[in-house]
Amino acid sequence: MNDHLTAVAQARTSFDRLLQQEKYAALIRDDGHLELLLGMIDLQPGQRALDIGTGTGYLAFPLAQLQPQAQVHGIDIAENVIRRNVEAAARQGLGNLHFAAFDGLCYPFPAQSFDLIVTRYALHHFPQMEQTAQAIAALLKPGGKLLIADPLHHPEDQHGVIDRFMAVKADGHMRFYDVPELEALFSPLKLERTVFSTMRFPFPPKPEYAILLQNLTPEQKSWYALSEKDGIVRVGHISVGNLLFTKV
Numbered sequence: 511m512n513d514h515l516t517a518v519a520q521a522r523t524s525f526d527r528l529l530q531q532e533k534y535a536a537l538i539r540d541d542g543h544l545e546l547l548l549g550m551i552d553l554q555p556g557q558r559a560l561d562i563g564t565g566t567g568y569l570a571f572p573l574a575q576l577q578p579q580a581q582v583h584g585i586d587i588a589e590n591v592i593r594r595n596v597e598a599a600a601r602q603g604l605g606n607l608h609f610a611a612f613d614g615l616c617y618p619f620p621a622q623s624f625d626l627i628v629t630r631y632a633l634h635h636f637p638q639m640e641q642t643a644q645a646i647a648a649l650l651k652p653g654g655k656l657l658i659a660d661p662l663h664h665p666e667d668q669h670g671v672i673d674r675f676m677a678v679k680a681d682g683h684m685r686f687y688d689v690p691e692l693e694a695l696f697s698p699l700k701l702e703r704t705v706f707s708t709m710r711f712p713f714p715p716k717p718e719y720a721i722l723l724q725n726l727t728p729e730q731k732s733w734y735a736l737s738e739k740d741g742i743v744r745v746g747h748i749s750v751g752n753l754l755f756t757k758v
């Protein structure tokens with residue numbers, strides 16, 4: 511297996527397990543963030559939207575509910591989670607909400623299929639980012655919107671300090687980006703609006719995190735307000751970029 515396939519396989523195994531745990535699902539739920547994202551977009555009747563890395567459909571379900579006359583698709587590599595979403599959408603009578611599992615590399619839709627693409631807390635797992643960004647941009651219709659919501663690395667963290675912590679989880683984490691990097695990656699699209707929010711979270715109780723923390727300078731720790739208490743290392747603050755692009 512090459513690196514990209516390994517990363518996707520890791521992410522699939524990890525998220526198919528994690529997203530069934532209420533504790534993990536609660537960790538990434540954030541009503542304020544959901545409201546912010548829904549306020550940045552405007553899905554119209556007759557339009558088609560895609561949520562990439564949909565997980566439990568945290569964005570896809572409200573999008574489909576808010577605009578019953580739009581078609582909303584959620585895709586993810588985590589097959590069991592997708593299966594549960596299909597059942598939940600049917601139970602809720604959401605005939606305009608569709609889910610599919612895919613390989614994380616080849617997007618299963620023709621070019622110019624969507625008016626809106628959203629992706630929340632997933633982009634840092636995507637392999638082969640340059641090709642992936644091009645593939646995502648190609649899926650948009652002219653005038654279509656892309657909303658990316660993803661944690662950002664600190665501007666001074668040029669050597670991936672935070673990525674070394676994230677890699678311990680072995681969940682297919684590739685890397686965090688900053689706003690100029692995302693703007694360059696998605697440069698066929700025009701960045702219209704950036705809104706910052708924040709996240710904080712504990713790492714799982716593993717000794718590797720404390721060892722990584724011990725080797726950081728106070729300044730490096732301050733970038734993410736990293737701390738340790740009772741054997742649990744925490745990210746006290748990481749900036750999230752919520753970036754709205756338009757395909758001109």
Ligand SMILES: C[S@@+](CC[C@H](N)C(=O)[O-])C[C@H]1O[C@@H](n2cnc3c(N)ncnc32)[C@H](O)[C@@H]1O
Nearest residue numbers: 521525563564565568587588614630632635636
């Ligand atoms: C932290 S969860 C976020 C889920 C959801 N978007 C939310 O906001 O609750 C990350 C999601 O990205 C998915 N993922 C990881 N690598 C992916 C890839 N290459 N392509 C698509 N989805 C991927 C995972 O399976 C997982 O569902």
